[in-house]
Every structure is written in C-alpha cells, then in structure tokens.
Amino acid sequence: MITRKLAATLGLLVPAVMALGMSADTSYRFLGTVLRITAPAERGALCGTAEAAVIALALYAWAAGARSAAWLAYGVVLVQAVPAFEISGGMGGAVRTALGPVLLAVLLHLLLGLELRLSGTYRSGLVGDALREVRERLTAYLGIGRRGADSAAIARSRAADRAVVLADRVAGTKTGTRRYARRTAALADAVDRARHGLNPKDSRAAESAIVARVVRRKSAGDLAVIDVRHDWAGAYRDDGQDVPAQDRDEPVPVPAQDRSTADMIRELISEGVTKPPEISRRLLADGVSAEPGYVRRIVRKVNGS
Structure with a gap:
C-alpha cells in the first residue's frame, strides 16, 4: 500500500x-x-x-x-x-x-x-x-551511540556481555587446564569491570544481572520441554463465553527446584548413575530437562576427564 x-x-x-x-x-x-x-x-x-x-x-x-x-x-x-x-x-x-x-x-x-x-x-x-x-x-x-550513557556505562555494559559469554566458555572447559585458568581469570576480570565505579547497591545489582543472564542462557533449552499447557481455547473463543471448568486446560505448575541441575547430576553420579543418557532420563523423571551436551560436560568434570 x-x-x-x-x-x-x-x-x-x-x-x-x-x-x-x-x-x-x-x-x-x-x-x-x-x-x-x-x-x-x-x-x-x-x-x-x-x-x-x-x-x-x-x-x-x-x-x-x-x-x-x-x-x-x-x-x-x-x-x-x-x-x-x-x-x-x-x-x-x-x-x-x-x-x-x-x-x-x-x-x-x-x-x-x-x-x-x-x-x-x-x-x-x-x-x-x-x-x-x-x-x-x-x-x-560501534558502541558510541547509546543515548544517556557515558563511556563508563558503555564499558560496563560491554564487560557484562563478555562475562556472560565467558561463563559459557568456562563451563565447557576442562578443569585444571591452562585454558580453564585463563578463562576463569578473564571471567573474574570481566565481572570486576562490569561493577567498576558503582556504589555497593548498584554493584550488587549489576552482579545479580550477570548471574541472571547466565542462568537464563543455561536454562533456555528447558523452554522447549516446559511442562505447562496453555489454554488456547479460552484465549481465542469467538463467542466470548468462558470455557467450562471441566473442559479447560489448566496450567500444570512446574515444581520449583531447590538444587541446581549440576548438583542433581553430581548426586546421580555419586549414586552410581554415570551414563549421560540414563542421567537425562532420571532428570526428566524428576521434572528437570537438561541438554545432553551439558550433562556430558558435568560428567567429564566429575570424572576429571
């Protein structure tokens, strides 16, 4: 048009x-x-x-x-x-x-x-x-056109982005190696630069934001297998009437996890479950989904290989 x-x-x-x-x-x-x-x-x-x-x-x-x-x-x-x-x-x-x-x-x-x-x-x-x-x-x-942000704020934002990327790289690196040490040091440096020049309150907020981004990135794979049903019929009914309670697809809440996925994998390994496919099945039985590559990385770390 x-x-x-x-x-x-x-x-x-x-x-x-x-x-x-x-x-x-x-x-x-x-x-x-x-x-x-x-x-x-x-x-x-x-x-x-x-x-x-x-x-x-x-x-x-x-x-x-x-x-x-x-x-x-x-x-x-x-x-x-x-x-x-x-x-x-x-x-x-x-x-x-x-x-x-x-x-x-x-x-x-x-x-x-x-x-x-x-x-x-x-x-x-x-x-x-x-x-x-x-x-x-x-x-x-180029990082020069952010409105309302000075050079220090831009530098902190870039450092936070780098910290999130380095966290993924550190997770996939074998512990005890020189590469692991270098990436860990770079990660710590990026976190420090992301908090540079902030007061204690803003510093804690910046650190929490980095942690939240790392957690969200690691758990993004769970979105594909999330155990919640959406009520499409109730959202798109033409007559505007409510769907009867017995016919409505109620969301099934996902149980909150008090432990991280990595801790659960380590506990299964300590119980003698060492095969990644079996670990993935046991996690799914507990309502937790983990990518196979992530499970294999944790198994290698625990076994020191």
Whole structure:
C-alpha cells in the first residue's frame, strides 16, 4: 500500500535523479569542451564531482545539523552555473542551471527536511527516517551511540556481555587446564569491570544481572520441554463465553527446584548413575530437562576427564 509519505518521497526522488543527470551532463560537456579532458573514462569519472559534493554536503547538514554545510552546498551550486553558461550561453545556461544543480539542491533540501532540521524542529520524512535508522544501527554497533550513557556505562555494559559469554566458555572447559585458568581469570576480570565505579547497591545489582543472564542462557533449552499447557481455547473463543471448568486446560505448575541441575547430576553420579543418557532420563523423571551436551560436560568434570 502506497502511503502519502511514500508517494511524496517518490515524487521528489524521481525529479531529483533527473536533475542529477542534467547537472552531470553539463559537467561532462564542460570537461571536454573547456578543460580539454577528452578521455571518456576520465570524463565519466570526474563529471559528477560537483554533484557528489552537493549530495555529501546536504547529507552532512542533515546528519549534523550544520548550517555551514548547507550554505556550502548552495555555494557549489553557484559554481556549477559557470559550466552551464559556458556550454549553452545566456538563456540556455539559465535553463541548465535551474533544471540541474539548483533543482537538485532544492529537492535534496525537501527530501531531507533541512529547513526543519536546521531550525531544531523534528521532521519525519521517509528518507530522513531511513538515514536516521541506518545511523542509529551503525553507532549502536560501534558502541558510541547509546543515548544517556557515558563511556563508563558503555564499558560496563560491554564487560557484562563478555562475562556472560565467558561463563559459557568456562563451563565447557576442562578443569585444571591452562585454558580453564585463563578463562576463569578473564571471567573474574570481566565481572570486576562490569561493577567498576558503582556504589555497593548498584554493584550488587549489576552482579545479580550477570548471574541472571547466565542462568537464563543455561536454562533456555528447558523452554522447549516446559511442562505447562496453555489454554488456547479460552484465549481465542469467538463467542466470548468462558470455557467450562471441566473442559479447560489448566496450567500444570512446574515444581520449583531447590538444587541446581549440576548438583542433581553430581548426586546421580555419586549414586552410581554415570551414563549421560540414563542421567537425562532420571532428570526428566524428576521434572528437570537438561541438554545432553551439558550433562556430558558435568560428567567429564566429575570424572576429571
């Protein structure tokens, strides 16, 4: 479905591309006639220099809110009037200038909403929204665009992310090895950096958040075998009436575990159950699901292999 914003954007974008072509044609002819650049490849590579400068300055004015960049763009447009008059004379030069660089600059101005951007008023053009989204994604990926966060907060957030990743790596590393020692030290360092500069209360909260993320990641596999039934009939009945109690699928609560999965695996091993498949079956019988790889890692750790 074509919205009014999309229609307006396309209506401005099509003549902007045509104006770009008119301006580039003027530059191409001027390079050959006046500047004596006759090699087709060289002329083709250089004919869009001024046009590219106008587009770049307009984008910079939009992104940085710099009035100077907007004025420089219009200055380049005035310079492009010289080739237009040189190629087509008085009347033809005025037409080439108006339909080429001037029209391109005006349409870019409207597409990016520079008059609102430079005045501090928010605008929501389609092209502007797309460019803003690209900028936000890029700055977020680089870690420099998080609003309301200083460099210390960004560093703590990165350290927390690294601590969660290192916790998984430490769990899969054989104890007693140099790699295990290095990863454990790196994990401790990441946790310390995630708490750096915080008061005791916030420090405990940051540490608890890391632990919660680690636990959630390790137990994510349980989501596929969770022992709870959802009442779809009650949620999507057309007549709006309640489902009778005898026909309703009541959620079956999952019993809370006072011990961790790793502790339960160690207890089963101490009871003589050493085969990972058997351990997984015993855990399922107790209402606990664990990934086979995780069970094997715990068994190897207990056996020291």
